[in-house]
Amino acid sequence: MGKKIQAVKGMNDLLPVEQKDFKLTSSFWQAFEDLIGSWMHRFGYQQIRTPLVEQTGLFVRSIGEETDVVGKEMYTFSDSNDSLSLTLRPEGTASCLRAVVEHNLLYNSPQKLWYMGPMFRRERPQKGRYRQFHQVGVEALGFEGPDIDVEMIVMTAALWKDLGILEHVTLELNSLGNREERAAHRQALVEYLIGHEAALDEDSKRRLHTNPLRVLDTKNPDLQQICNNAPRLIDYLGEASLQHYSQLKTMLDGLGIEYVENPRLVRGLDYYNMTVFEWTTDKLGAQATVCGGGRYDGLIEELGGKPAPSIGFAMGVERLLLLVQEYGSLSCQSAPDVYAMHQGEGASLQVMKYAQALREAGFSVLQHSGSQSLKAQMKKADGSRARFALIVAQDELDSGTVTLKDMQGSLGQTTLGASELLNTLQEWNSK
Numbered sequence: 001m002g003k004k005i006q007a008v009k010g011m012n013d014l015l016p017v018e019q020k021d022f023k024l025t026s027s028f029w030q031a032f033e034d035l036i037g038s039w040m041h042r043f044g045y046q047q048i049r050t051p052l053v054e055q056t057g058l059f060v061r062s063i064g065e066e067t068d069v070v071g072k073e074m075y076t077f078s079d080s081n082d083s084l085s086l087t088l089r090p091e092g093t094a095s096c097l098r099a100v101v102e103h104n105l106l107y108n109s110p111q112k113l114w115y116m117g118p119m120f121r122r123e124r125p126q127k128g129r130y131r132q133f134h135q136v137g138v139e140a141l142g143f144e145g146p147d148i149d150v151e152m153i154v155m156t157a158a159l160w161k162d163l164g165i166l167e168h169v170t171l172e173l174n175s176l177g178n179r180e181e182r183a184a185h186r187q188a189l190v191e192y193l194i195g196h197e198a199a200l201d202e203d204s205k206r207r208l209h210t211n212p213l214r215v216l217d218t219k220n221p222d223l224q225q226i227c228n229n230a231p232r233l234i235d236y237l238g239e240a241s242l243q244h245y246s247q248l249k250t251m252l253d254g255l256g257i258e259y260v261e262n263p264r265l266v267r268g269l270d271y272y273n274m275t276v277f278e279w280t281t282d283k284l285g286a287q288a289t290v291c292g293g294g295r296y297d298g299l300i301e302e303l304g305g306k307p308a309p310s311i312g313f314a315m316g317v318e319r320l321l322l323l324v325q326e327y328g329s330l331s332c333q334s335a336p337d338v339y340a341m342h343q344g345e346g347a348s349l350q351v352m353k354y355a356q357a358l359r360e361a362g363f364s365v366l367q368h369s370g371s372q373s374l375k376a377q378m379k380k381a382d383g384s385r386a387r388f389a390l391i392v393a394q395d396e397l398d399s400g401t402v403t404l405k406d407m408q409g410s411l412g413q414t415t416l417g418a419s420e421l422l423n424t425l426q427e428w429n430s431k
């Protein structure tokens with residue numbers, strides 16, 4: 001027997017059953033995907049699907065060389081044929097924008113797009129943090145806001161409501177201003193942090209020169225005082241940025257959407273400006289952010305397109321579903337309606353015909369495969385959690401009848417003419 005090969009660390013199989021250390025099942029996931037499709041349709045967004053692999057330069061240019069994602073977490077390899085450097089996508093925004101620019105989608109009108117799929121980051125795996133994880137992302141391209149900023153938040157809040165988790169998440173908001181405002185703040189911040197350099201930890205000393213805003217993100221309790229007293233970006237915002245931010249907040253107030261202003265919210269990717277937001281929860285331990293996004297007004301131009309102010313967000317599907325599973329509600333259909341059993345020569349073929357007719361009428365039918373005893377088949381029917389069992393044995397075959405059994409309720413068992421099967425099943429199903 002060959003040696004077993006295991007999945008790559010931090011990359012999960014999604015199975016029909018719960019695993020010890022990964023409780024999400026494929027039917028729960030499927031129910032979520034179905035909901036996402038209708039949720040996006042409700043808001044009039046269109047789906048885009050891009051390749052899982054892109055040229056490395058796309059992510060370096062958009063996400064930023066100094067970010068953790070680009071600096072430490074990307075799966076990069078060279079394509080042996082033409083020595084091109086390729087990377088498994090660590091997020092969806094860059095790929096989406098690359099496609100939009102490449103196919104000139106913004107030529108006539110702005111675009112409201114969404115995507116869903118696997119992303120790859122070589123992070124240290126733990127509950128809610130994986131090396132292959134999944135995002136649902138939304139990008140609204142060519143809109144100045146702040147009304148579209150509000151739309152992003154309204155959309156996410158509507159989804160949390162559908163999933164029954166609205167009371168378990170908090171909306172955090174901040175504005176990063178424009179490039180010049182950030183540069184002025186950065187300079188003041190660096191000067192301030194240099195004044196406190198001796199007290200900083202190694203990570204912060206490194207970030208001080210590469211990405212000083214991220215120093216404020218530190219979890220080190222000894223640095224909280226220094227961070228609290230650091231120059232605040234909000235004090236460097238000009239009139240237009242402040243106005244955008246305050247209009248956004250006024251609209252959220254008007255809609256009754258609660259938020260917490262977090263002046264330290266900077267996000268981990270370099271392309272953001274103005275509005276940034278995150279939905280966080282205190283129910284998932286360290287991996288608290290279930291969804292994050294913001295404006296990236298300069299990115300399309302950076303990637304070779306005409307300037308188009310834009311905003312988007314992405315949610316981590318694993319994190320979100322772990323939260324929904326424990327605290328929310330999402331009904332999924334994993335059991336078939338009918339388990340179809342057969343015994344005796346010719347019964348299998350006859351059952352196939354009945355099963356097909358029931359499927360055409362909208363029922364899901366799991367047909368027993370193989371030729372076990374009826375007792376063994378009934379055990380399988382039980383295990384499948386089907387609501388009804390359909391039985392065709394020699395007696396039924398000879399008399400042109402079928403036996404129907406209610407496996408979950410109190411309707412019992414009856415034998416009826418084959419032509420009455422569909423009607424009876426519909427009637428039983430509606431009880």
Ligand code: HAM
Pocket residue numbers: 090091092093094121123128129130131132133134135137138139268269289290291292293294311312313314315316317318319
């Ligand atoms: P992000 O904050 O890097 O933003 O990721 C979005 C979400 O993906 C996170 O809030 C988290 O829920 C989930 N996530 C990230 N890394 C992992 C991981 N290793 N394991 C599990 N879940 C993870 C972006 O990716 C931006 N592209 C969002 C965006 C779209 N901004 C504008 N448009």
